[in-house]
Amino acid sequence: MGKALFIVDVQNDFTEGGALGVEGGDAVAEGLTRLLAGHAGDYDLIIASRDWHDGANDNGGHFSEAPDFVDSWPVHCVAGTPGAEYDPGFDASAVTHHVKKGQGVPAYSLFEGTTDAGEKVEELLDAHGIVDVDVAGIATDYCVRASALDAIAHGRHVRILTDLVAGVAPASSEAALAELAHAGAELVSSPAPA
Template sequence: MSRALLIVDVQNDFTEGGALAVAGGDAVASAVSEFLSAHAPEYDVIMASRDWHQADSDNGGHFAEAPDFIGTWPVHCVADTAGAEYDPLLATDAVTHHVRKGQGVPAYSMFEGGTEDGATAAAVLGEHGVLAADVVGIATDHCVRASALDAIAHGVHVRVLTDLVAGVDQASSDAALAELAHAGAELVRSDEAFESPAS
């Protein structure tokens, strides 16, 4: 069974010092890199997404001068700026597919974006026969949630690696994980992801 690792939005604007910094973002970037160092060969596809918003528009109402931090947000992850780049603590050498999303429109799920050659995340997973995916990244209660739900909707068995995600708010992150579990996702720690069965 082919397996994918989906790395959601580990970008400078979502980690410490960024425009929409999430507490623990740098720690997630570093921990995902350590996990990749140990487990990249376990995956047939390693896909990383980035918000890649347009500088000269509000991106379909996504940007707002007085954001409500629910459906509207301050300017962040503008294409070709430092804020849109991967956090430098995230090692991307093992990434097989890079997805950009939110180009002119709100987009939370990596399934709403595309690779440089225009392929959707769903198409990439289908092409490689991926039936299972582990999801990590930022933010638990927004883009991780949306990406994991879309993966489930595309028939993929999802595990959320709970120590490799960080959320905007603890309560909404807990609610998002509960929602994902109810939708069929497994919630596991990264150190349990590839444990050998007990003999």
């Protein structure tokens, strides 16, 4: 019975000062670094996702010059740009698998991405006997929500580390956490530093 940590989209374009920066994003990055410094060994897999969009097109309608901020967004996390890189406050050295998602299409859940070796998240979880998944990252009301719901749909027991998520807006973030709890996720704080 293995355990995994999902770190969702802790990228420069989603933290303060980024193209779609959310309040608290830098704090999430730093908090994850502290968590991994003391608790990386608690996890069999540590999977970090990044939006990794193709800048040459609209990415299936995901990018728009007049975004509605629901289904379309300003240009963000274009592959190979500083905005697509991890936030400098996040030390990714303990990450076991890096997943890129959104190449040419909209993608919110890390289950929609693959590693550079072409591995899918569901395959990684199955291969390592992962039953329990902790989820943290950005944004609570979009990619964290989608990734956690997919983990539940794939039969995993999910915990949301509520002190290590940041959302686009307070109301939609609260609604996402309520939806996740209703779907069976536990809402917990991250473990204290070791």
